Amino acid sequence: MDRAAIRRMVEEIETILAARDSIRIMEVCGTHTVSLFRSGIKSMLPPGLKLISGPGCPVCVTSQGYLDVACELAARPDVTVCTYGDMVRVPGRNGSLADQRGRGAEVIVVYSARDALKHAEEHPDRKTVFLAVGFETTTPATAAVILAAEAKGLENFFILPAHKLVIPAMTALVSGGDVPLDGFLCPGHVSVVIGADVYRPIAEGFGKPCVVAGFEPRQMLEGILGIARQLAEGRAQVENVYGVAVTGEGNRPARELIGKVFTPADAVWRAMGTIPESGLDLRPEYKRFDAFDRFGVEQGPDVCPAGCLCGEVIQGKAAPSDCALFGAACSPLSPVGPCMVSSEGACSAWYKYHRKA
C-alpha cells in the first residue's frame, strides 16, 4: 500500500476544501460506505468532506412487505427459501428469516443464485424459492438462472423478484432536490454491467460530477478526489477511475440477459415510496417462475418501525447518529431497521467502525 500516494491525495482534497465550505458526496453504494470505513480512508478525510450514504444497499431498500412475504413462504412446510446472506436477519412483522428457521422453516444461505437452482434440482419434492434481490450487478445472475430453469423444465423453482435499478433511484434523489448533494461516487460493480455512460444525464442534466470507482482504498480516494477536482474546476462530468473493470458501454451480454427475462416496472423502495420504472418484473413468458403468482401472495404495505430513520438515512437526509434509536434500542445485536442489520447498511457500518468519541 502506497501510503505516501494516499497521503498526497488526501492533502489535495484538503487544499480544495480550503476554498469551499464543504463538499457533499453521496456514496450510492453500500459497499462503498463499508469499504470507506473499513479501509480507514473515511478517517483520513477532512471534516468538510461529507460522505452521505445512499440507497445502494439492496437489503436496506427492500420494503418490509417483501420480507413478510418471504417469511410467510418460508413458514410453509413444502418450501425452501434460498437467500443471499444479507437478508437473513432483517426483521419483518413476524421476525426475520433467521427467526423462521428457528421455528422450523428451511432457510438456506447461498453464495450464488446457481446454488438455489441446484437445490431445486436436487430436491424435486420441495419448492425452492430464491429471494432475487440486488442491483444490476446481481440481476443478470438471476436472469441466467431463470433461463436455465426454463431449459431444464423445472416445475419446483421460483424467484421472489425484488431486483432494482440504480439510475432511477439516483435520478429520483437528485431531482427531488431536498438532499443537498455536490456529486456522486458511483458504484463500481453495478457500473461494470450498466457502463459509465449512463450517468451522463445525471452529471450533465443536474450538474453533479459522477465518478465511477472501485472498492480498493486507493480507488475510492481517487473517486472522491475526482469529484473534488471537478467541483474546484466548475465541471460536472462522468469520470471513470475503475477502467480495469468498467467501460463506457458496460457489459452487453449481461444486460441482454436481464432484458430477456425481466422488464422494468414500478417498485416500492423502503421509506421512499414508489419510484417509477425502478424495479424489474418477470416477463410474461417467465411469469410461471414468479413466487408471488405461484403462491398467490401479495406484497403488503411498506411499514417502517416507529422511530426508525432508515428511510431518511438511505436518502441522505439523516446520518445514523441522528436516529434516536441508534446505539440504544437499535444495534447489530437487536436491529430495528435494515440499515443496522445489513452489513452494507450505513447504520451498521457507523456502529461497527466509527469512532465513538
Add this chain to the structure above:
Amino acid sequence: MCLAVPGKIVDIAGSGDDPLNGRVATVDMQGSRVEASLAMTPEADAGDWVLVHAGFALTVIDEREAKETWEALQIALGDDSPPAASSEDA
C-alpha cells in the same frame, strides 16, 4: 452493493448452450477456487483474469491492471516481509 474479486481462470468446463452452465470456469483466487458461470462473459478464455461476483464472472480484466488495482494481489506478488501475508508455509 457488490463484492466482486479478481481471479484467474484455470479451467473451463463445457461449451454447450445451457444459458447458465454452458461454460463454467474454475477461477483461482490466490489459493481458493471458485466456480464461476461465464454466462455474462462469453469471450472469456482459460488464462484470462475475471472479476467474480456471486458465482458469475462479471467481466474480463487485464492481469497487469488487476495487480495494480487490488492490494491483495500486490501482497501476493512476493512481498516477503513476515509476518504479514506472504508465501504459504507447510
Add this chain to the structure above:
Amino acid sequence: MTEGHTDDRIILAHGGGGELTERLLRERIVPKLTNPLLDPLNDSAVLARPGGRVCMTTDGYVVQPIEFPGGDIGRLAVCGTVNDLAVMGARPLALSLALIIEEGLPLSTLDRVMDSIAASAAEAGVPVATGDTKVIERRKGDGVMIATAGIGEMRPDAAMDAARIGPGDAIIINGRIADHGLAVMSAREHLVFETELRTDVAPLNGLTEAVLDTGADVKFMRDPTRGGLAGVLADLIEATGLTIEADETAIPISRTALHTAEMLGLDPLTVANEGKVVMVVSAGDAERVLAACRDHKYGKHTAVIGRFTDVAPPLAELITRAGGRRMITRPYGEELPRIC
C-alpha cells in the same frame, strides 16, 4: 458390505447400553484411547491429586461439517479443551469425552474421528480419562457432537490477570488468522469451493509452556475462537478499561485467507481460529516471547500486533493498511457470506 447395511453404520442400539454398545466401545473407541486412567473403565476415573491449583473447563463441539480441510471435530474437541487450560497457564492432566452420535453415521467416519482424537490427545500429552457414548435419532445428518471437560494443574508461576494490564503492554498473536473459519466454510455444502486453506487447529499447551518458561511477565492469554481476534480485543478493552491500538499491517494472515475473506465479504478479524492464542505481555518482555514462539512449531509467524494505551475513552482501534483508522468491534455472531 452393501451400502446402507446396518453393519456399516451407527444404529440406535449402539447407544442402548447393551451388547452393541459394549462392542462399539471395545472395538472402536477404547483401544484407540487406552491409558491407565481410562482402562479400568469404571464409572469414574481416579486421578492423583495435583500439587497446585486445579483448573477445569468444559466445551461442546457441534461444528458442521464434521470433517473439513486439515481437521475434524475430534481434533477440534481435544485441542479446544487443551487450549482452554493452556491459556490459563494450566498443564492439562486429563480430558473427558462424551460422544453424541447420530444414527446413520458411517462407522468408518467414527473411526477417523476417533483416530483424530487419539492422535491429538497424544500430541498434547493428555489422556482421555473417561467418556460416554450416546446415540440419537437421525436428524439433519449432523453426524456427531462432542462434549468435553478438561482438568489441569495451574503452574505456580501463572499470574495472569487482566487487572495487571497497563499502558504500553504488547499484544501478541502466534500466527496467521482466519484459516479455521474459512476452511470450515469452504467445506459447507452451500459454499462449494476448494481451498488451500487448512484449519489451524492445534494443541497449544507446548507453546504456552515455552512462553511461560521464559519467565516473561505474561498478563493475559486467550484463544480467539468464535468471534475471532476482534472478539478477544473487545474482551480486553472491556476487562481493562484501556484502549488498544492495533496495526493491520502487523496482523499475520495468508494471502489465501485474505482473498477468500474478501470474496465472502467477511472481516478476517472476526473469523474463528483454533490454533491461535492472543497474549498480553509487558513491553520489555515482548522480544523474549516472540523468540520462544517463533522457535515453536505453532508459532512461526508470531507477531506483536498492537499495544495498550491509556487514551480515553477505551476502544480498540485499527491503524489500517492505508494509514487511516477504524474501530474494531465484536462481531454480531453468525458471520454469513454476502453479495454486498
